[in-house]
Amino acid sequence: MNTKIISTAIGILAIVALAWIAWPGKTTHTASNSDSTAGSSEATNIDIIDINDDNHEKGATMSGKPLVIYFSRADENYEVGTVDVGNTALLAKVAIDQLGADSFEIKPVTPYPAVYDEAIEQATAERNAGARPDYIGDVDISGYDTIFFGYPIWWGDLPMIVYNFVEDHDWSGKIVIPFNTHEGSGNAGTYQTLGSIMTGATLRGDGFNLAGHVARTSEGQARMKTWLTGLGY
Numbered sequence: 001m002n003t004k005i006i007s008t009a010i011g012i013l014a015i016v017a018l019a020w021i022a023w024p025g026k027t028t029h030t031a032s033n034s035d036s037t038a039g040s041s042e043a044t045n046i047d048i049i050d051i052n053d054d055n056h057e058k059g060a061t062m063s064g065k066p067l068v069i070y071f072s073r074a075d076e077n078y079e080v081g082t083v084d085v086g087n088t089a090l091l092a093k094v095a096i097d098q099l100g101a102d103s104f105e106i107k108p109v110t111p112y113p114a115v116y117d118e119a120i121e122q123a124t125a126e127r128n129a130g131a132r133p134d135y136i137g138d139v140d141i142s143g144y145d146t147i148f149f150g151y152p153i154w155w156g157d158l159p160m161i162v163y164n165f166v167e168d169h170d171w172s173g174k175i176v177i178p179f180n181t182h183e184g185s186g187n188a189g190t191y192q193t194l195g196s197i198m199t200g201a202t203l204r205g206d207g208f209n210l211a212g213h214v215a216r217t218s219e220g221q222a223r224m225k226t227w228l229t230g231l232g233y
């Protein structure tokens, strides 16, 4: 490893640690976050695009119909009570409508428990085991240049089912635009993580993150729309 890679890895670890500290939901649980079995966040071979960087043509992301891929969990959740549609799913719907995009929801074959504490337990076990939970169906991403990719932060990281989906697909030549919800952790370094695991893709660094309970409000959804408009959609 050269020094750039080492400093990138240290930076990512610092972001994840800070994200972990920022999420108040963790304080009611005793789950371990210090594992090495979660997905890799090592060296990235992908550009993290700065929207202010004139070397990257914004228009390059705008050709063809985009695809919105997302994972979201409904039922009881932190800050929002019991809901029929998850927080990230609400933002995904805004994107699908505004972009006129095709979509694919990553749905677990074995649903997560509806009770929040039980879902936390299951997610923790999956993380500690480095599990790759199965999802229902699939989508052929080969025909799409631009893919919006949405998910919640779980344990300062991507949910393990998201790792599974990412690892199952060929991201070569794709432009990936991430969005996520959380309750204090921001994007928790996951845009860089995606950059490291979506081999061959270009990950836009100007993704969008929003607190889950805000995503449920008209104001939050208006912020999503404004972000999409800012990207040129």
Ligand SMILES: Cc1cc2nc3c(=O)[nH]c(=O)nc-3n(C[C@H](O)[C@H](O)[C@H](O)COP(=O)(O)O)c2cc1C
Pocket (backbone or CB within 6 Å): 019, 020, 022, 023, 025, 071, 072, 073, 074, 077, 078, 085, 086, 087, 088, 089, 119, 120, 123, 124, 151, 152, 153, 154, 155, 156, 157, 181, 182, 183, 184, 185, 186, 211, 212, 213
């Ligand atoms: C298993 C689990 C772990 C979570 N870990 C974090 C976390 O580390 N940081 C954070 O800010 N929020 C965390 N949350 C809160 C979710 O990110 C937040 O509620 C999100 O909006 C849920 O999105 P969804 O409804 O689309 O699933 C966690 C929630 C669950 C269920």
